Amino acid sequence: MSTDQTPVQAPQPPKDRKPVVIVDDVHVEYKVFATGKRPTAADRRSKVLRGRGKQMRTVHALKGVSFTAYEQDSIGVIGTNGSGKSTLMRAIVGLTPASRGAIYASSRPSLLGVGAALMKDLSGERNIILGGLAMGFSMDEIEASFDDIVAFSGLEKFIDLPMRAYSSGMTARLKFALASVQTHDILIVDEALAVGDRKFRARSEARIREIRDNAGTVFLVSHSMQSILDTCSRVIWLDQGTLVMDGDPEEVIDAYNEAQDK
């Protein structure tokens, strides 16, 4: 798909809401082996590899993305596979360094992705404790919210089973339930809703609205335009690492769908 490269018209800054994330001309480049093998830290240090520079290829995943997110924004992030959505989210959280440009955030953003680390051999119950400790809660705090987390996940009957026995949707529910006990100022949800069933999706969408109502800011990466329309107040569309459009969800999604149909 090709899109023209006219400058993106950013929406007017809201008068009474503070900026919470500023993404300023961010570029991200990944170095990969041309064979598809990713270099390890040892490979990158290795003199042999440096001498064989031709085998390395650079993937320019983000090419100068700029926008400002304000408190109470819930921003849907859309784009075709490989357009740079997850890379942008990982850059905002600080997991992937920008090779150029800068990102400023008013507080530490939390990334809730389907890939968040939980132990498959441990039960749901144990994973709640582990996840809670990893998020910085004390045992007393975890115990106090334990029943709420289980109830939110809707996995009461399965909570003593190893997570290996969970479907991907059940795993995503547990992760979302765990993450939602924490108060987030800036929450990034990467595709977690796509795997949940309708009832769970409605519950997590309600939770996203609640965060927003408490002056938080939410980014939602999804291929489900319905989830985005139901939850987001603004949508940014990425294509081949550039920001194509930023604005009203219906307008951006209409333009995106039109470009896909071409």
Ligand SMILES: Nc1ncnc2c1ncn2[C@@H]1O[C@H](COP(=O)(O)OP(=O)(O)OP(=O)(O)O)[C@@H](O)[C@H]1O
């Ligand atoms: N760790 C990595 N190493 C090398 N290249 C990567 C890495 N992660 C992503 N890329 C490349 O960067 C580009 C953007 O990928 P990214 O995962 O950000 O896209 P996406 O929009 O989230 O895609 P999807 O909708 O498929 O999840 C792609 O060309 C991808 O191949």
